Amino acid sequence: MRIYRSCVMALGLVAGAGQAATVVTAAHMIDPVKGVLVDNAMVVIGDDGRVQALAAGNSARPIIPADAKRVDLGDVTILPGLIDMHVHLTSDPTLSGYQGLEYTDNFWTVIGVPNARKTLDAGFTTVRMVGSSNYDDVALKQAIDHGYIAGPRIVPATYAIGVTGGHCDATEYPPSVKVPAPGIANSPGEFRGLVRTLRKYGAEVIKVCMTGGVLSKTDSVGAQQLSYDEIKAVVDEAHMLGMRVAVHAHGTDGINDALRAGVDTIEHASLADAESFKLAKAHGAWFDMDVYDDDYILAEGAKNGVFAESLAKEKMIGLKQRQTFRAAHAAGVKMLFGTDAGVYPHGDNAKQFAKMVEWGMTPMEAIRAATSDAAIALDRANDVGQLTPGHFGDIVAVAGDPSTDVRLLEHPAWVIKGGQVVLSPSR
Structure with a gap:
């Protein structure tokens, strides 16, 4: 059992299991609270699995930790898990x-x-x-x-x-x-x-x-x-x-x-x-x-x-x-x-x-x-449902704009939980 859990931790399924900060970038992002789609999104997720910083559109880019892991999702739209x-x-x-x-x-x-x-x-x-x-x-x-x-x-x-x-x-x-x-x-x-x-x-x-x-x-x-x-x-x-x-x-x-x-x-x-x-x-x-x-x-x-x-x-x-x-x-x-x-x-x-x-x-x-x-x-509004500082770094990414075609959500390209990639195009 200990061996199996070590393997699981190596796969990054335990949030905060020794990983450095993760920087996720994508072409677009949906902010469900404001009900808008914005371009040029960047989400910085700390080693505790929570969002440290967020930037989108023309907003200033946050300072990135030197040892941060970078995950570029490409031409997709991201939204909260x-x-x-x-x-x-x-x-x-x-x-x-x-x-x-x-x-x-x-x-x-x-x-x-x-x-x-x-x-x-x-x-x-x-x-x-x-x-x-x-x-x-x-x-x-x-x-x-x-x-x-x-x-x-x-x-x-x-x-x-x-x-x-x-x-x-x-x-x-x-x-x-x-x-x-x-x-x-x-x-x-x-x-x-x-x-x-x-x-x-x-x-x-x-x-x-x-x-x-x-x-x-x-x-x-x-x-x-x-x-x-x-x-x-x-x-x-x-x-x-x-x-x-x-x-x-x-x-x-x-x-x-x-x-x-x-x-x-x-x-x-x-x-x-x-x-x-x-x-x-x-x-x-x-x-x-x-x-x-x-x-x-x-x-x-x-x-x-x-x-x-x-x-x-x-x-x-x-x-x-x-x-x-x-x-x-x-x-x-x-x-x-x-x-x-x-x-x-x-x-x-x-x-x-x-x-x-x-x-x-x-x-x-x-x-x-x-x-x-x-x-x-x-009663988890401080933990999930948004991609803002303090919330868990849970992300789903789809090709296209689900705010115009909601069926795109049936086929996620990427899924990230607590800053860890759990689904990608290569898996």
Whole structure:
């Protein structure tokens, strides 16, 4: 193991592992905060993996350390490393339905390793994992942070929590089959205790299943599953402990009660209405809507073993969700980039950009949703989402201008994490 970690460190996957400062130059750069494209970009990244200096356009060039490593990316456009706010790295969409029962519990941790690499190579240097079993997301985070494997920065939720018989429970088995349910609670007090337990074992965000869902077999996709008092207990406890709350919610009533309780992000938000938009704006909440994966579920779901009941729910909800996305954006609701990767193949995350533009956003708004805005919603605005001094030196580079053709982000030429090149044209 020590030999393997030494090799990983030699490959530069551990930020700050003895490297000198790195100077990255490129023909163009997108500043998502200002919403502009500038030429002649230079980013100086220190040996701690964070940006020391930035220059673009006609601004003065910073003083370069004599021993700095120079990385000229050429005629490309760089932007901050991308952020996906809704992933499941330990899921495989080709093993849906009952197919997963053929594999041992720890199998899912193992497949998280290549999925993490695929996600990083796709230009996503930070992700929020909103639900995994066995604290797998914490394990992946630890392995990545300590240099054993390559992957994005992970904000883990550990178990997604919910009620007995709800979307986060195992409802596809008969009563004779007993399945562990460490993420299940059934009263405000139980939910408070569960939040404390998850935080104890590594959760940095709390994920709640507020309504039914598509891929759960037996529930109604829009039915509310937690009471207002229960979700309020979760929010109060999490916020007291310094954590944010992400809520899976398709149905209108569940969305609105969650917003009234003060949640931070609504995942999916398929049947949100005008009242939902008002509540989100009043409470400062974000909508995090996975508007790409409907295409994949309907095209590949049956072959992958997705339950017939789930396919029927997806046919009912998919178009409505996209229409809600357009209406929410038009109403001025704050929007994020979250894909539900794991429901579709990892590494295809950037395919959602085009769907966001198709359903109402400008390319720059979609880019901002996956960079500076996502960093704010993560409570990591001082670390990621921008290329300014103090932030991590996370960079994705593409040929052309993604602020006019957002599909260019589907094919990154370079990916840099913490000043270290992890993807280049030669790899």
